Amino acid sequence: MKLEIDRRPLWVILLIRSFRPAFFLAIGLLFFYLINLPTPDGLTIQGQRAIALFAVCLILWVTEALPLAITSLMAIVLVALLDVLDKRTTYALFGNEAVFFILGAFILSGAVMHSGLSNRIALAIMSRFGGTPRGLLASIFFLAAALSFFMSEHAVAAMLFPIVLEIARGLNLKPGKSNYAKSLFLALAWGCIIGGVATFLGGARVPLAVGMLKEATGITIGFFEYTSMVFPTVMILLFIGYFGLTRFFRQDIPDIHLAKAVFEGKLKELGKIGYVEYAVGILMGITIFFWIFLGKTIGIAGIAIISVVALFILKLVRWKDIEEYVNWGVILMYGGAITLGASMEKSGAAAWMANAVIGDWANNPLLVIAILSLLTILLTEGMSNAAVIAVLLPVGIGMAGKFHIDTKTIAYAIAVPAGLAFCFPMSTPANAIAVSSGYITTRDMAKAGIAMMVLAWLVFNLTARFYWPMIGIRL
Amino acid sequence: MKKTNTYLHNPGYLKIELMLKGVRVDGKVLKKAGFDKCRDVANIACGLDIILPHNTWVTAPYAQDFVNDSPYELIEKDGGFFITDGNKSVKVSIAPIPEFYRLKTTSGVQLSKIGLVHGGYVAITPATQCDFFNKDIECRYCAGNLDINKGKGTVYTVEDVLETVEAAYKEGKAEVVYLSIGFSETADGGVEFLKPYIRAIKKHFNTLVAVEALPPKENKWIDETYAIGADSVLYNLEIFDPKLFEEICPGRAALIGRKRYLDALKYAATVFPSGTVASHLIVGLEPIESTVEGIDFLAGMGVVPILPVYRPSPRAKLPHYKTPSTEVVAPVYGYLYRAVTANKINISWVRDISVVTTPLEGRFFIDDNARVKTFVQNFYKSRLGLKAAWSLATLRRKLRVKVSSRE
Numbered sequence: 001m002k003l004e005i006d007r008r009p010l011w012v013i014l015l016i017r018s019f020r021p022a023f024f025l026a027i028g029l030l031f032f033y034l035i036n037l038p039t040p041d042g043l044t045i046q047g048q049r050a051i052a053l054f055a056v057c058l059i060l061w062v063t064e065a066l067p068l069a070i071t072s073l074m075a076i077v078l079v080a081l082l083d084v085l086d087k088r089t090t091y092a093l094f095g096n097e098a099v100f101f102i103l104g105a106f107i108l109s110g111a112v113m114h115s116g117l118s119n120r121i122a123l124a125i126m127s128r129f130g131g132t133p134r135g136l137l138a139s140i141f142f143l144a145a146a147l148s149f150f151m152s153e154h155a156v157a158a159m160l161f162p163i164v165l166e167i168a169r170g171l172n173l174k175p176g177k178s179n180y181a182k183s184l185f186l187a188l189a190w191g192c193i194i195g196g197v198a199t200f201l202g203g204a205r206v207p208l209a210v211g212m213l214k215e216a217t218g219i220t221i222g223f224f225e226y227t228s229m230v231f232p233t234v235m236i237l238l239f240i241g242y243f244g245l246t247r248f249f250r251q252d253i254p255d256i257h258l259a260k261a262v263f264e265g266k267l268k269e270l271g272k273i274g275y276v277e278y279a280v281g282i283l284m285g286i287t288i289f290f291w292i293f294l295g296k297t298i299g300i301a302g303i304a305i306i307s308v309v310a311l312f313i314l315k316l317v318r319w320k321d322i323e324e325y326v327n328w329g330v331i332l333m334y335g336g337a338i339t340l341g342a343s344m345e346k347s348g349a350a351a352w353m354a355n356a357v358i359g360d361w362a363n364n365p366l367l368v369i370a371i372l373s374l375l376t377i378l379l380t381e382g383m384s385n386a387a388v389i390a391v392l393l394p395v396g397i398g399m400a401g402k403f404h405i406d407t408k409t410i411a412y413a414i415a416v417p418a419g420l421a422f423c424f425p426m427s428t429p430a431n432a433i434a435v436s437s438g439y440i441t442t443r444d445m446a447k448a449g450i451a452m453m454v455l456a457w458l459v460f461n462l463t464a465r466f467y468w469p470m471i472g473i474r475l
Numbered sequence: 476m477k478k479t480n481t482y483l484h485n486p487g488y489l490k491i492e493l494m495l496k497g498v499r500v501d502g503k504v505l506k507k508a509g510f511d512k513c514r515d516v517a518n519i520a521c522g523l524d525i526i527l528p529h530n531t532w533v534t535a536p537y538a539q540d541f542v543n544d545s546p547y548e549l550i551e552k553d554g555g556f557f558i559t560d561g562n563k564s565v566k567v568s569i570a571p572i573p574e575f576y577r578l579k580t581t582s583g584v585q586l587s588k589i590g591l592v593h594g595g596y597v598a599i600t601p602a603t604q605c606d607f608f609n610k611d612i613e614c615r616y617c618a619g620n621l622d623i624n625k626g627k628g629t630v631y632t633v634e635d636v637l638e639t640v641e642a643a644y645k646e647g648k649a650e651v652v653y654l655s656i657g658f659s660e661t662a663d664g665g666v667e668f669l670k671p672y673i674r675a676i677k678k679h680f681n682t683l684v685a686v687e688a689l690p691p692k693e694n695k696w697i698d699e700t701y702a703i704g705a706d707s708v709l710y711n712l713e714i715f716d717p718k719l720f721e722e723i724c725p726g727r728a729a730l731i732g733r734k735r736y737l738d739a740l741k742y743a744a745t746v747f748p749s750g751t752v753a754s755h756l757i758v759g760l761e762p763i764e765s766t767v768e769g770i771d772f773l774a775g776m777g778v779v780p781i782l783p784v785y786r787p788s789p790r791a792k793l794p795h796y797k798t799p800s801t802e803v804v805a806p807v808y809g810y811l812y813r814a815v816t817a818n819k820i821n822i823s824w825v826r827d828i829s830v831v832t833t834p835l836e837g838r839f840f841i842d843d844n845a846r847v848k849t850f851v852q853n854f855y856k857s858r859l860g861l862k863a864a865w866s867l868a869t870l871r872r873k874l875r876v877k878v879s880s881r882e
């Protein structure tokens with residue numbers, strides 16, 4: 001714990017401190033005002049209340065004046081209290097499939113990490129393909145991406161970070177100076193970010209979007225269906241990312257024989273592969289198989305939870321080991337966002353807002369996708385990606401109805417770019433972890449990240465324009 | 476007893492006179508005042524707490540031999556007490572010996588061993604030890620109360636200290652709890668040791684806490700001192716003249732250094748509220764000009780100089796130093812009052828100290844009745860004022876202290 005004494009004049013401190021109560025008071029007044037406005041034509045009273053609540057949550061999610069999870073809990077309670085939806089429906093929405101899928105995915109990914117399997121795979125791949133500077137860079141980048149197909153990208157970044165850090169130290173790279181070190185840490189971050197949007201497993205935001213969509217409209221998106229829609233985007237971005245990393249940061253190291261020692265030392269530390277690692281690996285393989293081929297029939301949450309139960313039956317983990325990997329805050333946040341999203345849709349507020357906010361000018365589906373994806377990719381740089389989804393998806397769903405666009409495409413247009421935050425450490429934990437190494441500065445990250453962000457947006461929209469129709473998506 | 480000029484008319488002068496020369500008192504009067512003959516005359520507590528006009532507190536020696544030469548006598552007339560010089564007299568009151576002195580803690584320690592009341596505050600030294608003695612570099616004027624040679628002194632438990640504060644608090648004698656600690660060779664200057672005491676006192680009582688310690692090596696400990704609940708801090712430089720500082724305070728000079736004292740005080744003055752950071756400069760151990768220079772220097776940094784007058788004690792190792800006369804000392808207090816006022820330092824904190832003349836009492840030596848300042852100080856002594864001071868100090872701490880989880 002670090003202690004600091006604020007030695008500024010007391011009036012300055014008081015002024016700053018009074019900002020928070022004033023801020024909450026203003027939010028309260030805004031809420032009161034919105035609720036008491038005359039209900040506009042075409043909007044029900046429930047819809048008006050949902051919009052007032054949505055506005056308050058939007059401010060709180062964007063500013064993070066309250067923890068995201070607490071704002072979400074407040075949203076759930078207020079949806080019921082304001083009679084936007086009846087109590088039964090409101091609280092039932094929290095128990096939706098996406099929430100249980102996320103919970104299962106946290107536990108499974110925790111088990112993989114705890115067993116040491118992911119670490120072993122990472123080291124083995126790096127040691128096998130990382131013989132040259134480029135080979136090592138590629139193996140970190142693609143490995144981070146590939147692992148993020150199956151585990152939370154944040155967990156992958158956290159897992160690979162100490163290895164990359166040791167490599168950088170082992171190679172005596174200068175923090176803040178070495179181009180090669182910069183590219184290594186950026187490879188780690190970008191690999192996780194790009195890989196993280198490929199499947200439901202890379203981050204909890206895709207299940208969130210899918211859950212919100214399902215609760216609001218009844219439409220479902222399957223595990224395989226999602227991946228087949230976004231895979232080209234991911235592949236192209238991986239290619240561009242690798243190209244960018246090798247071009248942006250001119251290689252300033254002739255060979256990397258010193259890194260070999262790091263891998264060997266670490267692998268030695270791990271010892272030989274044990275029963276738990278085998279078993280967890282097999283169980284994970286089976287789970288993914290079921291998600292892909294039976295996800296629609298059995299339900300992805302059901303598969304995840306059954307696998308979790310199997311983990312414990314086989315005594316592969318203890319609850320104590322897993323607890324630290326389960327982010328309950330995220331689970332609460334998602335439950336609340338889904339409930340609020342559904343209440344917006346069911347009360348007619350989403351459609352009304354799309355009408356009122358967007359008007360008639362965005363009458364082309366591709367334009368709607370371009371605008372939504374641009375808005376998402378910009379917002380996600382500054383705010384939590386889940387919050388971006390919670391804020392934009394209800395409006396997006398309303399727009400889909402208004403312009404008769406396939407609602408699923410709207411979900412993609414928001415869920416995918418929400419994960420593509422390349423520019424700043426605060427945008428996503430993978431970036432923050434890379435900058436925390438001291439080898440890459442925020443400035444370096446922003447310079448390369450802005451270019452990557454623009455390219456990512458273009459690639460996503462081009463995929464939507466040319467690839468989606470090929471697989472039968474009606475725009 | 477030889478006849479000399481007396482200062483009955485001026486409480487400021489009279490306070491100095493009584494502190495330096497003491498007061499004669501007849502056994503019967505002493506009994507009426509509720510006192511006994513002091514057993515240990517070297518003890519700082521061995522004095523009569525007298526309240527002079529204008530609510531001026533003084534602890535006057537009465538049992539020591541030198542008192543026989545004092546021109547002042549405490550007499551009793553018609554149920555009241557007076558200080559007389561044989562011709563004139565002035566009405567005073569005697570602060571009774573605190574009741575709690577007679578009590579013991581649950582663990583059996585006499586409360587008067589732990590806490591001593593001096594005017595408006597109760598002084599507690601939780602560990603009676605100063606490591607300077609173990610290295611033979613103790614301050615040369617030191618009365619040696621903390622001289623526990625080559626061994627650990629008594630360490631009172633937090634519970635013992637709490638019981639003492641509670642008893643004093645109930646009697647209204649703990650407006651301020653004054654915790655002091657001798658030198659120990661730790662980087663924190665004793666803050667870590669005092670922490671549980673300060674925390675416990677703050678947790679249980681709405682009282683202010685002053686800490687007298689040695690400057691810590693790093694400023695973060697000063698932050699810590701404030702953050703854990705100290706409302707005031709004293710790092711006593713004692714001697715401003717650099718050379719004399721080294722001679723008279725060899726331990727402080729060698730293990731802490733004059734520069735660190737001044738740096739720590741300067742920093743503390745930016746952390747603690749105005750008027751709550753103080754440093755002693757002993758009048759009589761260096762030329763008056765040097766003391767005056769010290770007053771200017773400290774006041775310029777926002778630190779309150781507190782000026783005790785040197786009085787040789789049997790254990791002091793300064794054979795050539797004598798107590799300075801009232802005539803020499805008085806103008807220095809006048810100067811002190813002007814210096815703190817000019818530097819806009821709040822002087823209501825350092826008040827009701829019976830063993831030293833406070834900055835506000837310096838007004839008695841110049842032509843200033845300091846009505847507003849006196850009013851403010853009197854307000855802070857009232858029940859409402861004490862509550863207000865405590866609440867403001869707590870609020871200020873809440874606003875200023877930031878704790879983050881990152882290292």
Ligand code: SF4
Pocket residue numbers: 605606607608612613614617618619621657658
């Ligand atoms: S610091 Fe100096 S004055 Fe204080 S107890 Fe130690 S030796 Fe005595």
